[in-house]
Amino acid sequence: MRLRFFTLVCLCCCWFVSSEGETVSCSKIVPLGFRSGNISITEFGGVGDGRTLNTKAFREAIYRIQHLPRVGGTLLYVPPGVYLTEPFNLTSHMTLFLAAGAVIMATQDSSNWPLIAPLPSYGRGRELPGGRYMSFMHGNGVQDVVITGENGTIDGQGDVWWNKWRQGSLQFTRPNLVEFVNSKDIIISNVIFKNSPFWNIHPVYSSNVVIRFVTILAPRDSPNTDGIDPDSSSNVCIEDSYISTGDDLVAVKSGWDEYGIAYGLPSSNITIRRVSGSSPFAGIAVGSETSGGVENVLAEHINLYKMGIGIHIKTNSGRGGFIKNITVSHVYMEEARKGIRISGDVGGHPDDKFDPNALPLVKGVTIKNVWGVKVLQAGLIQGVKNSPFTDICLYDINLRGVTGPRNPPWKCSDVSGFAHQVSPWPCSELSSNQQGSCANYS
Template identity: 60%
Template sequence: MMLQKVFLLGLIQWAFIVSCARTANGVPETCAGIVPMKRRQHTMSIRRFGAIGDGRTLNTQAFQAAISTIRKLDNIGGTLLYIPTGIWLTGSFNLTSHMTLYLAKNAVIKASQDTGAWPVINPLPSYGRGRERPGGRYISFIHGDGLEDVVITGENGTIDGQGEVWWNMWRDGSLKYTRGNLVEIMNSRDVIISNVVLLNSPFWNIHPVYCSNVVIRRVTILAPADSPNTDGIDPDSSSNVCIEDSYVNNGDDVVAIKSGWDEYGIAYGRPSSNIIVRRVTGITSGFSGIAIGSETSGGIRDILIQHVNILNSGTGIRLKTNVGRGGIITNITISDIYMENVGTAIKFTGNTGDHPDERYNHLAVPVVRNIAVNNVVGRGIGSVGSMEGIKGSPFQNICLSNIMLQGAGQELTWKCEEVVGSSFGTITPPPCPQLESQMSSFCHSSYLRYH
């Protein structure tokens, strides 16, 4: 609890410092208003349904009854389900449309550790199987499918996944199906997740998949450094997503943008697009602060990432794909990044990530182009990084500008293969020759926009 308080205090201080940060080219500096936070017509407490917040009583039926009641109401104005101060133990539950799940100060919704009570649901069609195991997957702790106008918010109350039992099943090989996420919203629109703490997720923390109009802001995500696959925020085959003013300290990527896995993602064909990530601070000891991929088969395009702090992490900025993925990754701008004590600063690779099965198309080669990385400062960097594209499909129009990386005592050099691009401004250490070609129109416009 003390660790959680320290991180929350750090988030508040950091958010105040960057609150005056502006975005370029007229982009609004905040997500507020993109999806309006509605005043609900009805309010009801979880206590109305017999729930007891003593941390011992199982309240699954109370949560299910409350949401069933909300679903049956005249929801023109929607309903707020109020979770008072207390520890509310429950199994997984499904949200409904036109509702706000509101956690009061010091309210904790705590996941039951009875794994047998978590239903198994179908795999995502763009993955074809569970991400970890063949077949289905355990449902997420808080789940929603086919919804509209859904809000999870409050006074920095906590959603605690109690993930250690799941992590141990993964470690000892006893896991039968892919672990559930902490919060997953599918096939939905107009979603807000804000002002909550997510703690100890079994798997990925926040997973909007096949969604549009999603705002995630002022969230704190915490999990031990050795907790497996506890990604922070993973927008997946989703559009019009804004992630901002958040703090993540976890056991995998801080933010990872995805769009489906090999032949299943290609067939489903839904890209991730129009995504903003800004004013996020992240710590992840062995993984990436910002990741594109490795599941990229539906395509990833029109992404803006800026004003991000990456501390004490494995990799700063990571793009990862593979032969068999297919998909087009294009029009990505990453700007104003600060790194400290990071193993590898920037790493783009076309030969990473596993496959769901042996039926993937060996001719499905991803296309990577128009990636701009501007205004990066790094201190205590172990390795500057690499740009390694795919033979026969090199990464095109990779643009670097004003990047200053300081190592921990050793010489830093770039490694480049199958990549073509431009570099301008101050690049320290100097870029490799493959990144000194004539500036493309994309690189030029990116440079003008952020300088």
């Protein structure tokens, strides 16, 4: 029976900040329009019993969308049930719609998991030399793709991958849950992402990406299960989401050492708003892979609980690249090892070919309106020798916790900037009466 219903229609009302500082509505760059075609996975033999393998059904349904295009594209409906499947590719002008109670579940049999080439800005797999496993849902060179629904679930069943990683038995880098490469006009909303084998949502070399109203879950001890990692991508909006994983909740990246420098594609115009969550690592992170550069990032109205580090900007000698025009504001954190860390000695290298003299530029980082309780150490800002971090601006920050001889409130080196109404009072490097570019604060 042909499915009959209306496609979800809305405008994604989030924002990004342009390089000129102008706030721009994301609804102007990623409108979600009407799909003229509707098909159901059951029309292609999909069975949601949790046991039947549905790889053929998903691949045939997406083939139909790709080769019988309709004006406005086609919606693929997944009704309630548990649909076990191997990885599959997405195509342009499609909406993957998960009904309430629908679960798309990854098989745990890695023997049929496709291998793909490493990303050129990384030069190898992120974990191991050579290629990498394809993401569970993968889009390469696609546009106008929507993953949405009624809070259905995409389950990566990652525990088998985590155990192989712990045992050192993997030969290639683990798969992400969802990855878009060289793609544009992507919307991900109203879906639960669960137990990713590796990073959860990874837009790379992509533009005009909206991620909102998502829930991302993985155990605290699951290795490298980052929530959302915009990577060498532009015009990315992340908002109104809850993330609780084993690694950084949101991490902005742009390539790794000499490979990222050569590829030279920065991440820019990234907005993160109204995100909450918990992790043993960072809440809002930039890096550590930033060799293509990161600029124009705004993160605001963030709530963090039981964190390793609240706000972490991280790079290393050999990275090159730049980190500039970063603003983080209106952050609440409760129980954190460290409130703020801006560090130039974090992250390893892909191989021994990196240039140790490729020093990163970190300039123009503003952190303001931050309140923290049960914070063990307020902050650590450690620049790079011969490339100090400049224009580090701290305003209206109150981080309360345990301090003493073993836990000084702040540690700083190779940094200059300005502080105003910061408690506990930061290091002398940020106490200058010369505000410099920090005078733009309002």
